[in-house]
Amino acid sequence: MIISEVCKKYEITADTLRYYEKIGLLRDVPRSQNGQRDYDDLSCAIVEFVKCMRSAGLSIESLTEYMNLFYEGDSTIAKRKEVLIKQRDLLEARLKDEMKALERLNYKIDNYETFNEKKRGN
Amino acid sequence: MIISEVCKKYEITADTLRYYEKIGLLRDVPRSQNGQRDYDDLSCAIVEFVKCMRSAGLSIESLTEYMNLFYEGDSTIAKRKEVLIKQRDLLEARLKDEMKALERLNYKIDNYETFNEKKRGN
DNA sequence: GCTTGACTTAGAGCTAACTCTAGCACTTAT
């Protein structure tokens, strides 16, 4: 799969894909004779995973940490799980904050209040 | 309320509070004779609101848009509501992406899979 | 009366995550 196809499929720019390789988040993308990237199934699976996690706000740093362990081989499975658990916990905490803000936005929208009115759990 | 107290109360740095004023997100913070900030109830309420919305990922830009309308007065209430609705919708969309990622992280954690294994809805 | 510590400003610096530029190669359609 050529880069433009991967871009379309996962809605990600070519610049970003090349950037991910430059920083080592994505490695070993196969090349055709003329030097062009030719993404295989594993590369695509990683791109898709990274896309999903990035769109949930996981940092490049945490994903690189995870992928570094992955590229090291099976001996790192326990450590990888730890990374995932840590990121899951961070994500859950963020979800909590967001849900609080969402409720508050909905309250304000339904029941418009400025900061001047008396509080009823504003 | 002096700046250090506001920092402690809302877990926000003094630099950030001053930055918010610099960019016009927060205005009209009262000063004592010697020129020090002395936050009143309205300033505190705004700080608290901004803190909550920032921790849910709303942009400074959108909050500034909202606050600009607020500082313009009551004639902007309808517009303010529009801003809130737009941000609420963006937040909901983000929550959806995050919940997808959260489920996936939980699946991976409970049922560890690398990218090499056959997919079962990985 | 001097030191310590909290406040002030303007403006520079930092980090994450891209995004763009320049300059070149290769392929494909006309």
Next chain:
DNA sequence: ATAAGTGCTAGAGTTAGCTCTAAGTCAAGC
């Protein structure tokens, strides 16, 4: 066989949102 389109690299530039620095003022304690 030439122009358009897509790919490549290295490296510079951008944006959001702080965060830090320098240089100064002021109040309180020893």
